[in-house]
Amino acid sequence: MSTGRERAASSPTVADVAKAAGVSFATAARALGGYGHVSAKARAAVEAAGAELGYRRNDVARALASGSTRSVGLVVGDIENPFFATVSRGVADVLEPEGYTLLLANSDEDPAREARAIEALRTQVDGLLIAPAASAGAARTQDPGKPLVLLDRSVNGLEADCVTVENAAGATRAVEHLVERGHRRIGIVTSGAGSSSTAQRIRGYRGALKAAGLEIDPAWEAVTPEFTPTGARDAALRLLGAPKRRRVTAVFATDNFMTHGVWLAARELGLKVPDELAVVAFDDIDWLTLVDPQVTAVVQPVMELGREAGRLLLRRLAEPGAKVRRVRLGTELVVRASSG
Structure with missing residues (x-):
């Protein structure tokens, strides 16, 4: 049968540390818990005693005492x-x-x-x-x-x-770039506008088209309810599978998952980028520079x-x-x- 002294030796308490350091229980508790005022001399004594005894701090007790979980x-x-x-x-x-x-x-x-x-x-x-x-x-x-x-x-x-x-401004610049490249049928692949960032990027896309005097065609807005590359692929397939005379010649993808889906759909349909389809992404990730051609992107910090x-x-x-x-x-x- 183990004794109380043996338990204290194996699992020293705040009281054990206080006794060894020659300070009050309250002072030892503050020093070990990292809260309240403790003199430098007392803190050093408590830390030395704690190290010698092998004391391990009880973070639950510390949180209760200090009101902070860190x-x-x-x-x-x-x-x-x-x-x-x-x-x-x-x-x-x-x-x-x-x-x-x-x-x-x-x-x-x-x-x-x-x-x-x-x-x-x-x-x-x-x-x-x-x-x-x-x-x-x-x-x-x-x-x-x-x-x-x-x-x-x-x-x-x-x-x-x-x-x-700057979500709206970044999207606007992306679409302006496509307009400058001569595109007039510019689509978008996006998740639903539930988040503010996506809503702002959609607004930037539409604003850029309007400023350029271009048509804002709902058929060119491919929206997926799934925030996944697979959902984006399905939406892009619907957009890019239109007859050639009405098919978009460029696509703006509102985030990296949407870009992934656009890339999968273009490859599945055999569309050559950028000869048959120009692509601009919002959000720059590693794979955009590993594919051929490399992907134009709005880079955010x-x-x-x-x-x-x-x-x-x-x-x-x-x-x-x-x-x-x-x-x-x-x-x-x-x-x-x-x-x-």
């Missing part, structure tokens, strides 16, 4: 999407050096699933970063009860810190998007009453061979 929740649309992988890396680059652990959840672009993820995370984290699935917002997105930063997308009527890119979101959340955690900030990052059109 964790941040990140809810994204699809963890398989390279865009969100890079965004997450940017967020982690900012938060982890500050001692925060990142807890990642996947919404699958479903507002109901997003709401469940937020509900599960909100009791475990100090703050939330959310790429909302819909601009209308899920109920819990509207009032998560935690410091909140919206990432890549906004929510109508929600006063929250937000970092996005994805890593910086994540980093700026992390910085906004750190500011909100430090200053809960600070004025809401909305940051919009620029984009750049990189012209390659796919647009002729």
